[in-house]
Amino acid sequence: MSNPNYTPLVARLPASVPFVGPETQERERGRPFAARLGANESVFGPSPRAIAAMAEAAREAWKYGDSASHELRRALADHHGIAMEHIVVGEGIDGLLGNLVRLLVAEGDAVVTSQGAYPTFNYHVAGFGGVLHKVPFKGDHEDPEALIARARETGAKLVYLSNPDNPMGSWHGADVIERMIAAVPEGCLLVLDEAYSDTAPEGVIPPLAPDTPRVIRMRTFSKAYGLAGMRVGYAIGSRALIAGFDRIRNHFGVGRLGQAAALAAVQDQEHLRDTVARIGAARKTIARIARDNGLTPLPSATNFVTMDCGHDGDFARKVVAGLGARDIFVRMPFTAPQDRCIRVSCGTEADLAAFAGALPGALADARG
Numbered sequence: 001m002s003n004p005n006y007t008p009l010v011a012r013l014p015a016s017v018p019f020v021g022p023e024t025q026e027r028e029r030g031r032p033f034a035a036r037l038g039a040n041e042s043v044f045g046p047s048p049r050a051i052a053a054m055a056e057a058a059r060e061a062w063k064y065g066d067s068a069s070h071e072l073r074r075a076l077a078d079h080h081g082i083a084m085e086h087i088v089v090g091e092g093i094d095g096l097l098g099n100l101v102r103l104l105v106a107e108g109d110a111v112v113t114s115q116g117a118y119p120t121f122n123y124h125v126a127g128f129g130g131v132l133h134k135v136p137f138k139g140d141h142e143d144p145e146a147l148i149a150r151a152r153e154t155g156a157k158l159v160y161l162s163n164p165d166n167p168m169g170s171w172h173g174a175d176v177i178e179r180m181i182a183a184v185p186e187g188c189l190l191v192l193d194e195a196y197s198d199t200a201p202e203g204v205i206p207p208l209a210p211d212t213p214r215v216i217r218m219r220t221f222s223k224a225y226g227l228a229g230m231r232v233g234y235a236i237g238s239r240a241l242i243a244g245f246d247r248i249r250n251h252f253g254v255g256r257l258g259q260a261a262a263l264a265a266v267q268d269q270e271h272l273r274d275t276v277a278r279i280g281a282a283r284k285t286i287a288r289i290a291r292d293n294g295l296t297p298l299p300s301a302t303n304f305v306t307m308d309c310g311h312d313g314d315f316a317r318k319v320v321a322g323l324g325a326r327d328i329f330v331r332m333p334f335t336a337p338q339d340r341c342i343r344v345s346c347g348t349e350a351d352l353a354a355f356a357g358a359l360p361g362a363l364a365d366a367r368g
Helices: 008-012 022-029 048-058 070-080 092-104 119-127 144-154 174-183 239-247 256-266 269-292 313-325 349-367
Strands: 087-090 110-114 131-135 158-162 189-193 215-220 233-236 304-308 341-345
Touching: 048 256, 070 087, 070 233, 070 256, 087 092, 087 239, 092 119, 092 158, 092 189, 092 215, 092 233, 092 239, 110 119, 110 144, 119 131, 131 144, 144 158, 144 174, 174 189, 233 239, 256 269, 269 304, 269 349, 313 341, 313 349
Parallel strands: 110 131, 110 158, 158 189, 189 215
Antiparallel strands: 087 233, 215 233, 304 341
């Protein structure tokens, strides 16, 4: 065979990478970034207990991880006060989204999301032949009412919402989300991405009601828990839906070290509270830096701050490029009008000092 014999669906797809990673950019640049503030990782690191657990688990790295993630699921069940049967563990939210789309979306099925929302979800939908229908943001927030209306119009199998939101950092209150869940049409499932639930203020995350069949809720250890490199996430849903993952998931996808780290992390809520406090302090510093440079920081319930550069997407792209030229890695929303902004992850004092030092020059370059 001279060329790969792709399926007709794959042959139609463009080569696509939802996010170009900082390591790829560093290879292209020929030097590392001085401050890594574009991937919403937690530079404050994982719990010391998680580090110790990984070191201990490394001795048994010759073993596959528990394919059922039993101990981790039991700890998560205890933490949330729900039954283990409502929880599935996977390779981060990205891996779980891929499995969910594979589980429920056939070629030609409608799927609804927001224009400019998390692109990896769209990547999975396209990869399994779903047809994406997008609604615009409303005032830098995703629009639950419009999403539900479009789901009804299209007969969508899935409708996606992140709360708190990436890339804007905005959020809806729990009452809004509960109304959205109640309004999900028959035959549709709300994919509620709660990657930033740990950094959200009180009143944003609705109480868990895992028997509700209209919603699946996605959580991760990649953000506030500081374990992005371990790729561990979990989903909470009805027993029947969660059981369905066993039909298609990679049963050994989450390794022994990742499970050990996540188990220790969830058992160290004191470290999580300390990290969330440090994230809150960093958000205030980033907002101050933005205002000092004539930019408008948007309110954030996440571990990043999105700031309005006051012009269009071309201007913001120049700012991102100017920061990159000064060895500061940040990102920006992809879709107008949100692409008038840049997005800066919370960092250490040294990281944010480097960002503060580089931003005036980057803005000057963008203004020409």
